[in-house]
Amino acid sequence: MKIFDIALKDLTRSFRSVFAVLFMFVIPLVVTGMFYVMFGGMADSGTGFSLPQTNVVIANLDEGGSGFDMAMSQFPADANIQSMGDMIVYTLQQDNLADLMQVTLVDSAEAARSAVDAQEAGVAVIIPADFSAQFSDLEGQAVLEVYQDPTLILGPAIVRSVLNQYMDGISGAKIAVNVALAQTGSGDPAFIGQVVEAYLTATEATRDPAALLEVRAPAAGETEEVPLLLRIIGPIMGGMMVFYAFYTGTATAETLLQEDEMGTLPRLFTTPTTQATILGGKLLAVLLTVTIQVIVLLTLGALIFGINWGSLGSILLFSAGTILVASAFGVFVNSLLKSTKQGGIVFGGVLTFTGMIGMMPIFVFSNPSATIDTISLLVPQGWAIHGLLQSMQGAATGNLLLTMLVMLAWSVAFFGIGVWRFQKRFA
Amino acid sequence: MSAIEVKNLHKAFGDLKAVDGVSFDVQQGEIFSLLGPNGAGKTTTISMLSCLLRPDQGDALVMGHSIKADQMGVKSVLGVVPQEIALYNDLSARENLTFWGKMYGLRGAPLKQRVDEVLEIIGLTERAKDRVGKYSGGMKRRVNIGVALLHKPQVIYMDEPTVGIDPQSRRNILDSVVALKNQGMTVLYTTHYMEEAQELSDHIAIMDTGKVIAYGTNAELVKIVGQMDRITLTVSTDGGRVAEAWKVVKGVKQVKAEDGTLVVLAEDSNQVLPRLFEAASTQGTRITSVTIQEPNLEAVFLHLTGKALRD
Structure with missing residues (x-):
């Protein structure tokens, strides 16, 4: 019973602190709200979210080549495609991309670069004169130049993404031709054209530019169409929740040090209450505080921003994992401190550093990679984010269970070391 | 019990x-x-x-x-x-x-x-x-x-x-x-x-x-210092030098200089005080204030340790 009395006292104290409430609830919601407004605002949520349009200038200097026409049938006759460069221009001018980029053609590479330098365009795409020729030459290498305004991130990233996928398609076709030539020994352009056509038909990427930008979440089953705004805001809100849950875990566990310095902890030890009960009560308070924070933020995230956190089962799993690991991390970090004076450095340094590493998969969305995912998993926050994204993407329960088990292992290790050090300290 | x-x-x-x-x-x-x-x-x-x-x-x-x-x-x-x-x-x-x-x-x-x-x-x-x-x-x-x-x-x-x-x-x-x-x-x-x-x-x-x-x-402890009085004085010159000189004054049991004041334990302040004034005069020192206290625990502590309780 005393264990609950101690935990209840700590909860009361925590929620009476304006500072704590700010960090637990207000800041995560305000930061998410800022992103929400920045990315389209509540008024747009019904009609969908619009990315800013990027001005793209293209200097298509491609003079064509003997083999470029092999994929001509992929394009309408009135498109007047004369070279591989024309294909790229045609692709970037498609209606499906009109909301994302405004394409302007210029005559020279210098003119294209000047437009970017003068900030009249965000990105310049320069297609060299030998682009088609290099593509036609099986030993050659077709290279595009992308020149961008360094102050822009999202727009150029989108253009690069479209071009990368386009060039991947071209490279794939070239590989297909190489393989066909190696197998048949035929150098007949008509045959090569058939191979390319067959490859492009199979990929269909160049015929459907919109597919180049479509983001698909790996889903276990049928998923509802989620507006892009929510697909961005959801992880951000989740990231804020995880970041501040770790902060709350650490700040609440710091009350052990505070009470030691205030004299209330030694005084507790003079009452007929065992050390295990006192420490247990304090740890329970940490756990309950983080639990309340996570529940409130999940609920408010769903109510205010309409975020779909996933199925109830997966929400429970990743929430439980996050609560455990954030609480245990707080106990562990504080057990390493000698006094609350060191707490500021820890909060400012360790939590921010590990938090930012853990949130990399959310905030480096312009260039997601397996490496970033792996680096983020070096810190416990990374696993919490991993679980969050799995839940939001409707990952299979087995995958989430695995993530949960890893978080549990972190928690056991952190709690074990933390409790052992505190017991030793107060023995 | x-x-x-x-x-x-x-x-x-x-x-x-x-x-x-x-x-x-x-x-x-x-x-x-x-x-x-x-x-x-x-x-x-x-x-x-x-x-x-x-x-x-x-x-x-x-x-x-x-x-x-x-x-x-x-x-x-x-x-x-x-x-x-x-x-x-x-x-x-x-x-x-x-x-x-x-x-x-x-x-x-x-x-x-x-x-x-x-x-x-x-x-x-x-x-x-x-x-x-x-x-x-x-x-x-x-x-x-x-x-x-x-x-x-x-x-x-x-x-x-x-x-x-x-x-x-x-x-x-x-x-x-x-x-x-x-x-x-x-x-x-x-x-x-x-x-x-x-x-x-x-x-x-x-x-x-x-x-x-x-x-x-309290009574038992005070007996340790007998009936000695505690005389606290302030002087116009260096207290440490004066304290050394007063240790040989007849009737003085203990002298201690602390924070610009001198604390003297003496058997009878009435007899000792004139001698302290005389010794001070000989040294060219003026006594600027005097307080006499009857035996108490402070005196006991001073007697037992040679230092004041608040040291």
């Missing part, structure tokens, strides 16, 4: 012997003071008797419970008023008392009733709902004492409860200590204020450098 029996307690922190073979008995229903300067070992002794520190050697029985073998037994009969205010500033006085009452095992209606009684005792019924952080220092001290009274302990430790408070609050606390004794509680009181020990105590143990250097009633 003894409420507290302290037997040869030792506690060292590294090379520092904080408590070095302390023994004393406290009888039930009495006020017992541990008197000594800062660093004498009083708080370390109290901490061991509260089961906060484990003695390196020795033991103590509190109402028959060993501080080594039966800590829960000790804690259940004990109320501790720590030197620093140990309360939750963000909780009200009532919330603080309720929480601490639960830690002492009180629940439900008896707890509520006892909290009301303690609020009445410490005179804070009207301010019970205010957060302790908004209280004055004296009010906080009263709540600090109130916490220790919740479970009606048989023994109460008060570790320098009057440090840093105004005279009125100090008076209130001293009166409350006497009131506790009148209710039958045994009080172990530590202080470095000689006047408090003298006023309150049935028995006093004087501590210095981790040891009990004298033990007895």
